[in-house]
Amino acid sequence: MKIIIPVTEEDFKRYYFLRWKILRKPWNQPIGSERNELDDSSYHVMVCEKDRVPIGVGRLHFNNPNEAQIRFMAVENNHQGKGIGTCIMNALEKYAQEKSAHHIILYARENAVPFYQKIGYEIEEKSYLLFGNIQHYKMNKELRPDKHV
Numbered sequence: 001m002k003i004i005i006p007v008t009e010e011d012f013k014r015y016y017f018l019r020w021k022i023l024r025k026p027w028n029q030p031i032g033s034e035r036n037e038l039d040d041s042s043y044h045v046m047v048c049e050k051d052r053v054p055i056g057v058g059r060l061h062f063n064n065p066n067e068a069q070i071r072f073m074a075v076e077n078n079h080q081g082k083g084i085g086t087c088i089m090n091a092l093e094k095y096a097q098e099k100s101a102h103h104i105i106l107y108a109r110e111n112a113v114p115f116y117q118k119i120g121y122e123i124e125e126k127s128y129l130l131f132g133n134i135q136h137y138k139m140n141k142e143l144r145p146d147k148h149v
Contacts, residue, residue: 001047001048001049001055001084001087002047002048003045003046003047003048003087003088003091004045004046004047004048004052005043005044005045005046006044006045006046006054010052011046011052012044014046014052014053014054015044015046015054015057016034016035017031018046018054018055018056018057018074018076019034019035019057019072019074020032020033020034021074022074022075022076022077023072023074027130027131027134029131034072038061039059041061042059042060042061043059043060043061043092043095044057044058044059045057045058045059045088045091045092046058046088047075047084047087047088055075055076055079055084056073056074056075056076056079056084056085056087056088057072057073057074057075057088058070058071058072058073058074058085058088058089058091058092059071059072059073059092060092060095060096060104062096062099062101063105065100065101066100066101066102066103067101067102067103067104067105068092068096068099068101068103068104068105069104069105069106070089070092070104070105070106071106071107073085073088073089073106073112075088085115086119089119092104093141093143096143097143101143102142102143103140103141103142103143104121104140104141104143105124105138105139105140106121106138106139107127107128107136107137107138107139108121108136108137108139109130109134109135109136110134110135110136110137113137113139116139117139119141120141121139121140121141122139122140122141123137123138123139124137124138124139124140125137125138126138
């Protein structure tokens with residue numbers, strides 16, 4: 001298992017497919033709904049077991065020089081609970097810290113809130129309802145320049 005940055009067209013095809021498969025397909029959303037206008041300017045990572053086939057993915061972008069945001073975290077169902085999400089989060093947090101972000105925000109699905117709390121994120125507020133039934137919570141984590149994530 002290793003974390004890589006997708007670079008080739010095939011890497012990104014596999015990366016986006018996993019995002020769609022985990023985050024959109026279960027709610028009957030079309031292929032393409034897993035992308036947005038910030039993808040081209042974001043930092044993407046994926047965890048692969050072999051052959052650059054992702055089993056977990058995540059993305060980070062900057063809302064301003066001090067605030068980074070993580071979106072589109074997805075881990076294959078049969079690989080959840082094995083540290084893959086934490087590995088992705090560590091890589092994204094490290095990148096944000098290297099770029100001098102002061103904090104990271106994210107909007108977590110209700111079932112993922114305990115995972116994010118375990119790695120230091122705090123709930124700021126109840127947020128939006130996705131697809132009419134997936135409650136999200138805005139969460140925040142301060143990045144301290146004297147500590148490595």
